Amino acid sequence: MPPIIGTSGFVFRRGRLTEKTFTPRPGIDTVWRPGQAPGLSTFESLSLRRGEVAQVIAVVLLQPLLRAIPDDVAAGGTPWYVSIAPVDAAGGIDQQLLDEWAATRGHSPAHALTGNVLQAVVQINVRQAP
Amino acid sequence: MNTAPAVQNSSLIPADWDQVHEQIQATLDELARRVCMRCPATVVRPGGKTAGRVWYLSSYREFNLTEGDAEAEDIVVAMTFSPVAVCIRIQAEVGGAATGRTDYEAPERFVPASLPAVLAVTRELGEELCCWDEVVVQALSERRPPPDYRKERA
Numbered sequence: 093m094p095p096i097i098g099t100s101g102f103v104f105r106r107g108r109l110t111e112k113t114f115t116p117r118p119g120i121d122t123v124w125r126p127g128q129a130p131g132l133s134t135f136e137s138l139s140l141r142r143g144e145v146a147q148v149i150a151v152v153l154l155q156p157l158l159r160a161i162p163d164d165v166a167a168g169g170t171p172w173y174v175s176i177a178p179v180d181a182a183g184g185i186d187q188q189l190l191d192e193w194a195a196t197r198g199h200s201p202a203h204a205l206t207g208n209v210l211q212a213v214v215q216i217n218v219r220q221a222p
Numbered sequence: 223m224n225t226a227p228a229v230q231n232s233s234l235i236p237a238d239w240d241q242v243h244e245q246i247q248a249t250l251d252e253l254a255r256r257v258c259m260r261c262p263a264t265v266v267r268p269g270g271k272t273a274g275r276v277w278y279l280s281s282y283r284e285f286n287l288t289e290g291d292a293e294a295e296d297i298v299v300a301m302t303f304s305p306v307a308v309c310i311r312i313q314a315e316v317g318g319a320a321t322g323r324t325d326y327e328a329p330e331r332f333v334p335a336s337l338p339a340v341l342a343v344t345r346e347l348g349e350e351l352c353c354w355d356e357v358v359v360q361a362l363s364e365r366r367p368p369p370d371y372r373k374e375r376a
Contacts (some may be wrong), residue, residue, distance in 0.1 A: 106322045106369065108298045109272050111279040112291070113319055125372060133371030141322040145317070153275075173371075196293075200268065213274045216304060218314065 097144035102214070103134035103160060103174045104146040109216060111202040115145075115207045116177075122187070127169025129161040129185055131177030132209060136162070138172070142219040153212035159183075160203065169191070176209060238337045239279045239303075242344055243271050246281040246301050249348035253299060256281060256355035261362065263287055277304040284319060287362055293318040294365040297358055301347065303340065310335050314347045314358050320368035325359045346347070 107113040116122060116132045123130055138146055151160040151174075161181045162168025178189040189205075196203040234242075247269040254266045266285040282300035296319040304311050315327035328350055333339040 107320045108282070108300060108317060108322065108370075109274075109277065109302060110253075110271055110282055110284065110296075110298055110300075111272060111324075112284070112296065112317055114272075117292075120372060128372065140322065143317075145324060146322055146324040198267075210272055210274045214276055216274075216277050216302065 101151050103136055103149050103151060103176075104138040104218070105132070105134045105147045105149055105209075105213075106140075106144070108136060108145065109147060109210075109213075111200075111206050111210075112198055115197040115203065115206045116190065116194040117197060118191070119204065121175075122190050122194050125168070127164040128173065129163075129168030129177055130187075130190060131175030131185070132151075134160070134174045134176060136172045136174055140218075142220065145217045145219055146214035147213050148218055149209065149212045150214045151212070153214070155208040156203075157186075157189075158208060165172040178205060232334045234278065234337055234340065238340075240272070241337070242303070242340055243269075243279060243281045245341060245344055246348065249351055250281075250283040250299060252352045252357060253358070254285075256352065257285060257358050257362075260359045261287075261354055264359075264362065265289055277302055278310070279303045285358055285362060286333055287365070291319070291368065293367065294362075295368040297325070297361045299351065299354065301344065301351070302365060305335070306332060308335060308347070309333060310340060312340075312343055312347065314351055316354055316361060318361070321366060323366070325361045327352060 161175045163173040178186040180186040193203045193205045271281045280302040284296040289320045298319045302313045309332045310332040317324040333343045
């Protein structure tokens, strides 16, 4: 299946327009992996099966507190994979804030960072071109 | 891709969308009742809504067979309103929260950007949506595991 090639500066988040979809999972998305920063999982390129939808995020619209961090494939990361995570003043992952963010998943009200990512969505319910 | 907000031109104000959301949630209450009649083990999460730069409102309800969604993704029933030229596009669907898979969707509707028109079509779609209990139960029964984004090769 040919991938949708992401235009530079845009990433795809698979799933629907719910708050949970735009909140990292505690204990899973908050953990470092080789070549991969923790954070909300997105892809620069994504293959969608028939009927599947994804949301498009403009990286430039993310609040300064958030950063899109591509995987380091040479270090074991996944091609096209981009984590969206809060960073501190030095530009490193703000693990405490990330943990706080993830801890709100499924709770109301949603964390402000969830709202920030939702506000960066520029195309909704995209599908694979036939 | 344009990053300018597209929802600034709506003639509906936030209070109008609150009214639309409430109407949808009342419909989803009825759907949830029917789902639970068919499958009493269903966990119905509280109603939710989102809004953003390119959509006015997505009003939804999530269903699962467990309190969490680690084993199987939530099944979402949603109605979403977004601008298309001078109209509002209304999408109503059942699908997986994490996989993005669509289990069922109503044909898209396009209505003038006025509250009475939006409420009228929302009511129509709501009557249809109430009958999607079988689709929701079927989707729940599949127990679809959420994709492991952290390992997935796109």
